[in-house]
Amino acid sequence: MPSSPGRQRTPRTSLSRERILAAAVQVADERGIASVTMRKVAEHLGVEAMSLYHHVANKDEILDGIVDVVFGEIELPVGQFDWKTTMRRRAVSARHVLARHPWALGLMESRRHPGPSTLRHHDSVIGSLRAAGFSIGMAAHAFSALDSYIYGFVLQESNLPFRTTEELEDMAETIVQRMPAGVYPHLAEMIADHALQPGYAYGDEFTFGLDLILDGLERALLGPGAPARGGPFRQTGADRSAPPPPG
Amino acid sequence: MPSSPGRQRTPRTSLSRERILAAAVQVADERGIASVTMRKVAEHLGVEAMSLYHHVANKDEILDGIVDVVFGEIELPVGQFDWKTTMRRRAVSARHVLARHPWALGLMESRRHPGPSTLRHHDSVIGSLRAAGFSIGMAAHAFSALDSYIYGFVLQESNLPFRTTEELEDMAETIVQRMPAGVYPHLAEMIADHALQPGYAYGDEFTFGLDLILDGLERALLGPGAPARGGPFRQTGADRSAPPPPG
DNA sequence: ACCTGAACACCGTTCAAGT
DNA sequence: ACCTGAACACCGTTCAAGT
Numbered sequence: 183m184p185s186s187p188g189r190q191r192t193p194r195t196s197l198s199r200e201r202i203l204a205a206a207v208q209v210a211d212e213r214g215i216a217s218v219t220m221r222k223v224a225e226h227l228g229v230e231a232m233s234l235y236h237h238v239a240n241k242d243e244i245l246d247g248i249v250d251v252v253f254g255e256i257e258l259p260v261g262q263f264d265w266k267t268t269m270r271r272r273a274v275s276a277r278h279v280l281a282r283h284p285w286a287l288g289l290m291e292s293r294r295h296p297g298p299s300t301l302r303h304h305d306s307v308i309g310s311l312r313a314a315g316f317s318i319g320m321a322a323h324a325f326s327a328l329d330s331y332i333y334g335f336v337l338q339e340s341n342l343p344f345r346t347t348e349e350l351e352d353m354a355e356t357i358v359q360r361m362p363a364g365v366y367p368h369l370a371e372m373i374a375d376h377a378l379q380p381g382y383a384y385g386d387e388f389t390f391g392l393d394l395i396l397d398g399l400e401r402a403l404l405g406p407g408a409p410a411r412g413g414p415f416r417q418t419g420a421d422r423s424a425p426p427p428p429g
Numbered sequence: 430m431p432s433s434p435g436r437q438r439t440p441r442t443s444l445s446r447e448r449i450l451a452a453a454v455q456v457a458d459e460r461g462i463a464s465v466t467m468r469k470v471a472e473h474l475g476v477e478a479m480s481l482y483h484h485v486a487n488k489d490e491i492l493d494g495i496v497d498v499v500f501g502e503i504e505l506p507v508g509q510f511d512w513k514t515t516m517r518r519r520a521v522s523a524r525h526v527l528a529r530h531p532w533a534l535g536l537m538e539s540r541r542h543p544g545p546s547t548l549r550h551h552d553s554v555i556g557s558l559r560a561a562g563f564s565i566g567m568a569a570h571a572f573s574a575l576d577s578y579i580y581g582f583v584l585q586e587s588n589l590p591f592r593t594t595e596e597l598e599d600m601a602e603t604i605v606q607r608m609p610a611g612v613y614p615h616l617a618e619m620i621a622d623h624a625l626q627p628g629y630a631y632g633d634e635f636t637f638g639l640d641l642i643l644d645g646l647e648r649a650l651l652g653p654g655a656p657a658r659g660g661p662f663r664q665t666g667a668d669r670s671a672p673p674p675p676g
Numbered sequence: 677a678c679c680t681g682a683a684c685a686c687c688g689t690t691c692a693a694g695t
Numbered sequence: 696a697c698c699t700g701a702a703c704a705c706c707g708t709t710c711a712a713g714t
Contacts, residue, residue, distance in 0.1 A: 197678080215539070220707060231707085233679050241707065284538055290588045291535035292462070294596070301613050309615040318623045326585065326631075327638035331574070334581025338573065341537045349541070366548050368556040376565045384573075391574030391642070394649075398641035444697085467688060479689085480698050488688065 197229060199237045203247040207283065210248060215285035218244070245289055250297025252286040255279045258306045265314030266396050269328060272307065273392055276332050284340040287333060316403060324399050331395055335388055342384060350377055444476060446484045450494045454530070457495060462532035465491070492536055497544025499533040502526045505553045512561030513643050516575060519554065520639055523579050531587040534580060563650060571646050578642055582635055589631060597624055 205226045210218050220231040220241055238244055257275035259268045280286055296304075304325070311321040354373050376382065452473040457465050467488055471478040485491055504522035506515045527533055543551075551572070558568040601620050623629065 219705090221705085230680055232681085232709090235708075236678060287584065288535050288538035290584055291531055293588060301616060305613040305616040308619055312615060312618075318619055322619060322623055323634060323637045326582070326634040327578070327641055330581035330585055330638055331578050332581065333584050334577035334579065335573070337534065337537055337580050337584065338577055341540060366552040368559060369548060369552040371559075372555055372565055372569060376569055387570060387573040390570045391577055394574055394642055394645035395638070398645055402641075466686090468686085477699055479700085482689075483697060 197227065197233060197237055199247070201227060202234055202237055202244065203251050206244050206248050207251055210285045211283060215288060218248075246293055246295045246297060249286050249289050249293050250299045252279060252283045253297070253303050254299030255282075256303055258303065259310040261310065261313065265310065265316075266400060268310055268314075269307075269324075269396060270392065272310075273328060273332050274388075276329075277336055277388060280333070280336040281339060284336070287337050287340070290333070314403075320399075320403060323402070327395050327399070328392075331391055335391065339384060354378060444474065444480060444484055446494070448474060449481055449484055449491065450498050453491050453495050454498055457532045458530060462535060465495075467491075493540055493542045493544060496533050496536050496540050497546045499526060499530045500544070500550050501546030502529075503550055505550065506557040508557065508560065512557065512563075513647060515557055515561075516554075516571075516643060517639065519557075520575060520579050521635075523576075524583055524635060527580070527583040528586060531583070534584050534587070537580070561650075567646075567650060570649070574642050574646070575639075578638055582638065586631060601625060 202223060206218050206223050209223055209226055213222075220234055223244070224231040224234055234244075238247070256279045257272060259272045261268070263271070307325055307328075308321055311324050312318070316324060350373070377384075449470060453465050453470050456470055456473055460469075467478040467481055470491070471481055481491075485494070503526045504519060506519045508515070510518070554572055554575075555568050558571050559565070563571060597620070624631075
């Protein structure tokens with residue numbers, strides 16, 4: 183009687199790709215990406231390591247999968263606001279999601295198979311820019327500039343010596359120890375007179391760079407005839423919504 | 430006779446931390462970061478894995494070490510040009526070095542001990558900005574914005590579906606296969622009408638975003654009373670070289 | 677169909693031993 | 696002082712076997 187209900191001691195919920203990825207994300211969040219092993223993910227699910235291979239081809243598929251799960255958590259751009267507000271909200275969401283799963287960025291470099299959530303996210307961002315009047319070339323520029331900034335910021339945030347107060351003081355110590363020899367004077371100054379000041383939080387830097395890029399994109403969008411000095415931009419491919427640049 | 434010269438069959442050159450790191454970098458470049466194991470690095474040096482432990486505490490020290498080796502390859506900002514040129518040159522150098530060793534960015538997320546080359550590099554960048562008249566707060570803004578952009582760009586470059594022509598066509602195939610269902614229309618458009626156009630190279634996007642940031646920084650540096658609309662910036666800590674923002 | 681035990685070729689690291 | 700062999704507790708993955 184295969185489908186009869188009732189208490190069975192074997193599988194509480196039967197294994198699935200989704201349950202495996204969710205468990206892997208949880209293990210990565212709680213114990214670091216190095217702890218994401220077939221054996222530990224399986225243990226987390228009350229199952230043997232070899233059982234996982236019935237739902238994923240190998241560990242690489244799990245790693246591809248959890249990166250995609252993370253992208254699926256990022257708020258998709260919604261159309262109710264102007265493009266700058268939409269892009270800013272989405273950038274802030276991406277930053278928070280990636281900061282919550284910092285291992286995802288470390289994994290990105292080795293992943294070459296974007297999953298459906300990632301593709302959907304990118305598609306939505308491009309669509310949002312196009313709807314705001316960005317040409318294909320300008321949308322590509324905007325997409326590249328914004329995502330580069332977001333990813334890099336989170337990467338720095340999870341790596342930079344001056345992040346949290348505790349680590350900062352560790353760092354300050356290291357710097358100060360090497361000061362007698364006169365090395366790193368500017369780093370020392372920045373730590374002492376800036377990063378160690380009350381109220382400092384590296385995370386606050388995010389909006390500065392983000393607004394720099396958004397404002398620059400706005401200028402490029404509004405007046406392609408007047409790009410910022412020293413920063414000409416090429417419009418590649420089909421440009422349907424913006425007039426061609428002069429010259 | 431311990432120091433007598435002549436042919437000895439044992440150590441061609443005696444092992445050292447530097448030789449171990451150089452070997453580890455080479456293994457990572459040639460066979461990927463996953464191949465950087467104590468056994469393989471040792472093999473590369475004609476030695477047993479256990480010998481490495483006499484020069485490094487553990488594998489983590491090797492990983493910290495090779496990230497620092499990579500930072501040491503980046504051209505330090507030199508003072509003979511204006512700050513924008515200096516920062517642009519340094520950004521281009523950082524981009525190329527990091528692209529040559531893409532595993533370094535993947536490692537960054539898990540590293541918390543910046544080495545001497547990394548500290549020296551950061552110190553030099555901050556010093557260069559300060560000499561150009563940036564206040565401490567503005568130098569922190571500039572440093573964060575530029576490095577975030579550079580790191581994130583390389584990360585995308587080593588990960589984005591549309592990178593090299595071969596992979597791009599793979600990607601286009603995937604997208605097109607899902608097109609009947611109407612998914613990813615904007616991504617499909619961008620690939621077909623932009624990325625697949627002759628002469629396209631994702632790497633060309635680098636300068637656009639870089640100039641956006643450099644121009645924005647220049648505006649912020651020249652006229653703190655007239656920051657771009659929507660992009661106010663806070664000056665934190667001691668600001669010695671720039672007048673305080675109005676209000 | 678789904679799960680598993682044993683096995684294989686690997687890991688990082690310790691430790692006692694060699695020179 | 697520097698290097699190493701054997702050993703331990705892990706890895707990812709295969710395969711034949713269980714239900």
